Amino acid sequence: MKKVNKTTFATGFHFIPLGGSEEFGINFNLYACDGKWMIFDCGIGFADHRFPGVDILLPDPAFVEEYKNDILGMVITHGHEDHVGAVPYLWPRLKCPIYCTKFTAAVLRAKMNERPDCKGAKIIEISTESELVLDPFRFQFIHVAHSIPQAVSTVIETSYGRVVHSGDWNLDPTPVIDTPTDEAAFRAAGDKGILAYIGDSTNAPQAGRAGTESDVVIGLEHVFAEAPGRILITIFASNIGRIQSICRAAEKTGRSVCMLGRSLHRMTSNAHQCGYLGQTQSFVSEEELPFLPSDKTVLMVTGSQGEAQAALARIARGDWKGIKLGKGDTAVFSSKAIPGNEKDINAVKNYLSAAGVTIVDNKNSRHKVHVSGHPYRDEIADMLSWIKPKAVIPVHGERLMLEAHANLARDMGIETVVIPNNGSVIRLSQEEGVEIVDHVPTHALAVEPNRVISSHHKGIAERRKLQFSGAAHVTVVLDSRGFLAATPHITLIGMIDDTDEEDQEILEEIKQEIDDVLLEIREEEITDMLRIEEDIRICIRRMLNDIFGFKPKVSVHLLRV
Ligand SMILES: [Zn+2]
Ligand SMILES: [Zn+2]
Structure with a gap:
């Protein structure tokens, strides 16, 4: 640099x-x-x-x-x-x-x-x-x-x-x-x-002021005591203090804690190495869960930011073997959204809500569940x-x-x-x-x-553009006299539905447009491949903009036989 x-x-x-x-x-x-x-x-x-x-x-x-x-x-x-x-x-x-x-x-x-x-x-x-x-x-x-x-x-x-x-x-x-x-x-x-x-x-x-973690222990105790069924609680795995708070609240309300998610296991192992969490009750394993009444457990899970592959989102989607949440169960969001993650978190909350699960977070609860x-x-x-x-x-x-x-x-x-x-x-x-x-x-x-x-790489900028306006790929084959040697091949990505007949007409219109462009080309220009490609590209782009109201990325490949 x-x-x-x-x-x-x-x-x-x-x-x-x-x-x-x-x-x-x-x-x-x-x-x-x-x-x-x-x-x-x-x-x-x-x-x-x-x-x-x-x-x-x-x-x-x-x-x-x-x-x-x-x-x-x-x-x-x-x-x-x-x-x-x-x-x-x-x-x-x-x-x-x-x-x-x-x-x-x-x-x-x-x-x-x-x-x-x-x-x-x-x-x-x-x-x-x-x-x-x-x-x-x-x-x-x-x-x-x-x-x-x-x-x-x-x-x-x-x-x-x-x-x-x-x-x-x-x-x-x-x-x-x-x-x-x-x-x-x-x-x-x-x-x-x-x-x-x-x-x-x-x-x-x-x-x-932010407040104190000690109030979270009290808040969680109330939430756990009031919850009739299973409790799922999501946190940042590195928040060892919160893990301790959850364990204390669980102990007070007669529940056992089970951890789900790789980063939680890794972080608690780090914590143990450094002398933390020694006073808390031991965790129960996932295999023991079926033998415990659901109102006697707390599932502590990763995925508080709505990450699709984390335990929380998978359980919410019904994609975690052996755990199905429903009416009477409670999901506690004991964390804050990192700016930008709100939509993913809401998607998880919506899944849980649809299943009848009660959602508890700092905004809707009278008890403090996060500082x-x-x-x-x-x-x-x-x-x-x-x-x-x-x-x-x-x-x-x-x-x-x-x-x-x-x-x-x-x-x-x-x-x-x-x-x-x-x-x-x-x-x-x-x-x-x-x-x-x-x-x-x-x-x-x-x-x-x-x-x-x-992060300024052209590939990312192009993917972003493709998300908004799609792409058109056109292959045109000409003979030596400049006439079409085959029907142009057109692929539209992000614009049409293959099963829709009206959409198919757009493809025909593009073919017609290519014909028109070729007819306009003068004899002496017929060998100028780049010029013809560019003429076709501009016309198709303009045409697609007229139809859809946005300008897709158009690439034209001209072949001569
Ligand atoms: Zn920090
Ligand atoms: Zn920081």
Whole structure:
């Protein structure tokens, strides 16, 4: 990739988000200090309808790859997919040491072990007890509460100033696993002086506070007690605290918990390795289910985002052997929709509803069945009051989330607020200030079943267009005099129904149109194959636009015999 930026990174301290600062997911943040680089997080994003045939998106590391020899390492703040999911894809290109806490390391190892090209990856466990020094950086990790164990914020210290990279966090005062966010450590960092706070904006538009997981235990207890039949509950597999809450509520209401879905089994195994879930009752296996009364069980399932192949969607469709839900059963959505997934989730809810299942989520229930892992406005205000940064740089979110975060910071009297785009180069300097000084090119990568390509790849753009306007393929065979040697062969994709007679007439009209075009061609042009192809293409395109009101992709192949 050609470098177009003008900033030299040989001196100074810069922050460059390459992903996550325009969308939810794809977090990939760079810090450059005196020619050395650190990467913070390397996550995936879910692809939406704009990327047909693509499930996930990755950040594009091409820019930082040019500085590969000066990358000191990658810090993964926690084990959520939007922070860790792209590591197995991109590590082979970057090959730098990875630093993360024990639980995050367990999540990462499980992923990387499946990839031969990740062999040799060095995963180094960090702790909140000790600092990490990678000259010219010094890192202090601070424990934060989040919807996954062992998430960290990082104080990054350089000779140009000290910044806080928040990662994802909230201020749950009574989490069910781990401890609350370490307020004292943030206050102590604030006392030393913080140049900039680079922080989670996900819930900045929400007033108030996220709440506490302990209330979810009570909420679930009520829901479980009131449910007459079988209970199905869907969560993010990595939310070990929620698994603990479900187990507690189940125990209190005399129900056994059964896990369905590969990622839940994998995550609970990670949790056990790291000393979590030891106090909860043991899970019952799927094979034991038929021997238990349905009002004595809770099925904990994957697929809270409506993923078609996950346990929840399959059970909802009646596509899971041995489990059939119906009237009297309850499905609890103990999670939030990641923006863009709402339609898929509703599709699952509709299946369940049609079968007579009662749907419970945070919106329709008087009981709390979910709390967010991200800080609401009052929590962000607390954080800013503890660390008193000179500048705030909102990241981790769509533009409206970043704007809400920025407005809050301005309301609190923060001197400098800088809203980045992906690729913004932000100078971090005690003397010269914090501001955007440059922009480097960046865009997401798209993961197809057998390859990874640019999200701007023409193939994706063409598939998107085909979805809306279809395609016409026309083969025309001419003899040496320029007359048709055979009937033109026409295939229309996405326009006609083969069983509809009226639609068949369209094919005849196209053939007539081809005849007309050929008649118009003058003798001296009869050998100009490209010209004839183009004339036919334009006429058919115009004709199809007149008929359907959209312009399909038309390709014409002219053969001469
Ligand atoms: Zn996140
Ligand atoms: Zn997270």
